Amino acid sequence: MSNKLYPPAGRKKRRLKRAVLFVLVFFLLIMAGGAAGAYYVWQSAVKPADEISEEKVAVSIPLGSSLSFISQKLEESGIVKNATLFKYYVKYIGEGNFQAGEYMLSPSMTPKEIIAALKEGKVMGLADGKVSIPEGYQLTQIAEVIAAATDHDPQDVLKSINDDAFVKKMIAAYPAVVTEAVLNENIRYPLEGYLYPATYEVPHGEQSVEELAEEMIAKTDEVVKSYTDQIKASGMKIHEFLTIASLVEEEATGKTDRKKIASVFFNRMKIDMPLQTDPTVLYAKGAHQDRVLYKDLEVNSPYNTYKVKGLTPGPIGNSGRDSMEAVLEPAQTDYLYFLASSAGDVYYSKTLDEHNALKRKYITNNQ
Structure with a gap:
C-alpha cells in the first residue's frame, strides 16, 4: 500500500482556479502591454523628431523616388525619428504623391507638416x-x-x-x-x-x-x-563617362556603394546584357512615380535600358564626384544584379535566381 498523501478535492480545485487566474492575468497583461506599446509607437509616429529644434535642413528628393527612399532620406537627415514608422504612417493616412524637389525641413515639423511640404513640391531657393x-x-x-x-x-x-x-x-x-x-x-x-x-x-x-x-x-x-588622365585610361569618351556616372547617381541611395553599382553596369555591358536600370525608364516616361511597373518597361524610347542595350544617348541627370570616381574605379565583382530593400539596404547577386530570391525576401514580402 502506498504512503503517498493526496490533498483534499477542495484544495485541488483552489489550486486549479489560481492557476487559471494566473494564466488569464498573464495574457491580459500581455494584451495590455501590446496595446500600450502600440499606443507608444503611434504617438512616436505622429510627433516631431525634435519639438524644440530650430535647425533647418536641406533635403533633396530626386525624381522617381519611392516612399521607402524618401522615408530613409528623412531619417538620415534627422527630420523623422524612424523611416519605417514614417512610411507606414503615410500609408495609414492615405497620403503620397510626393513631388521631387529641394526642401528646407526641420526636425520640429510634425509628420503631417512634412507630408504637406512634400506634396507641395516647391523647390528651395536659399535666402x-x-x-x-x-x-x-x-x-x-x-x-x-x-x-x-x-x-x-x-x-x-x-x-x-x-x-x-x-x-x-x-x-x-x-x-x-x-x-x-x-x-x-x-x-x-x-x-x-x-x-x-x-x-x-x-x-x-x-x-x-x-x-x-x-x-x-x-x-x-x-x-x-581633373579626371582627364583617368578618363583617357578607361577608354571612355567624356560623354559616355558622364552618361554612366548619371546612371550610378540616379541609382544611388545613402547606403549604396556606388563602386559596386558601377561594377554591375560594366559587368552587364561586357556580356552584352541590357543595363535594365529603372531610372532610365522613368526618364523615358518623363514621369515621377514611386516604383516602375511591368507595363512601364515597354515604353518606346532610346532611354529605356530594358529595351535598348548599352548606355542611354546621354546623361539622365547630373552627377557628383562620388559617382564619377565610382565609374573610374569600379569595384571588382562578378555581380550582375542589385536591388534596394524598403529600408534602403542594397543587396547584390551574381545570378538571376539569387536576385529573384532576394526580391521575394526584401521586396515582395514587404509590400
Whole structure:
C-alpha cells in the first residue's frame, strides 16, 4: 500500500482556479502591454523628431523616388525619428504623391507638416542669394531651381538652356568637355548632365539664366578635367563617362556603394546584357512615380535600358564626384544584379535566381 498523501478535492480545485487566474492575468497583461506599446509607437509616429529644434535642413528628393527612399532620406537627415514608422504612417493616412524637389525641413515639423511640404513640391531657393543644385537633379528640376532664384518661368529657363545657339556657344567655350556628342538627335536635352551640382551665388537681378547655366557648365568642365588622365585610361569618351556616372547617381541611395553599382553596369555591358536600370525608364516616361511597373518597361524610347542595350544617348541627370570616381574605379565583382530593400539596404547577386530570391525576401514580402 502506498504512503503517498493526496490533498483534499477542495484544495485541488483552489489550486486549479489560481492557476487559471494566473494564466488569464498573464495574457491580459500581455494584451495590455501590446496595446500600450502600440499606443507608444503611434504617438512616436505622429510627433516631431525634435519639438524644440530650430535647425533647418536641406533635403533633396530626386525624381522617381519611392516612399521607402524618401522615408530613409528623412531619417538620415534627422527630420523623422524612424523611416519605417514614417512610411507606414503615410500609408495609414492615405497620403503620397510626393513631388521631387529641394526642401528646407526641420526636425520640429510634425509628420503631417512634412507630408504637406512634400506634396507641395516647391523647390528651395536659399535666402542668402545662393541656390543649391543637388546631386542627381535633372535639367527640368534645375530649371525650376534657377527659375525660383531669377524670377523666371521654369519653361522659359528650360527653353533658354536648350536653345541651339546657347548649346553651340557652350561647345565652343568648353570643347574639351562639352562635345558635339550632345547634339545627337536622340538626346532629349543637349546639356542634361552638364550642369554641375553645387551651391552658386545668385545676385538678385544681376545674373541672366544663361550666365548662371554657364557657371554650372564651367564647374562641370573644371571637375571633369581633373579626371582627364583617368578618363583617357578607361577608354571612355567624356560623354559616355558622364552618361554612366548619371546612371550610378540616379541609382544611388545613402547606403549604396556606388563602386559596386558601377561594377554591375560594366559587368552587364561586357556580356552584352541590357543595363535594365529603372531610372532610365522613368526618364523615358518623363514621369515621377514611386516604383516602375511591368507595363512601364515597354515604353518606346532610346532611354529605356530594358529595351535598348548599352548606355542611354546621354546623361539622365547630373552627377557628383562620388559617382564619377565610382565609374573610374569600379569595384571588382562578378555581380550582375542589385536591388534596394524598403529600408534602403542594397543587396547584390551574381545570378538571376539569387536576385529573384532576394526580391521575394526584401521586396515582395514587404509590400
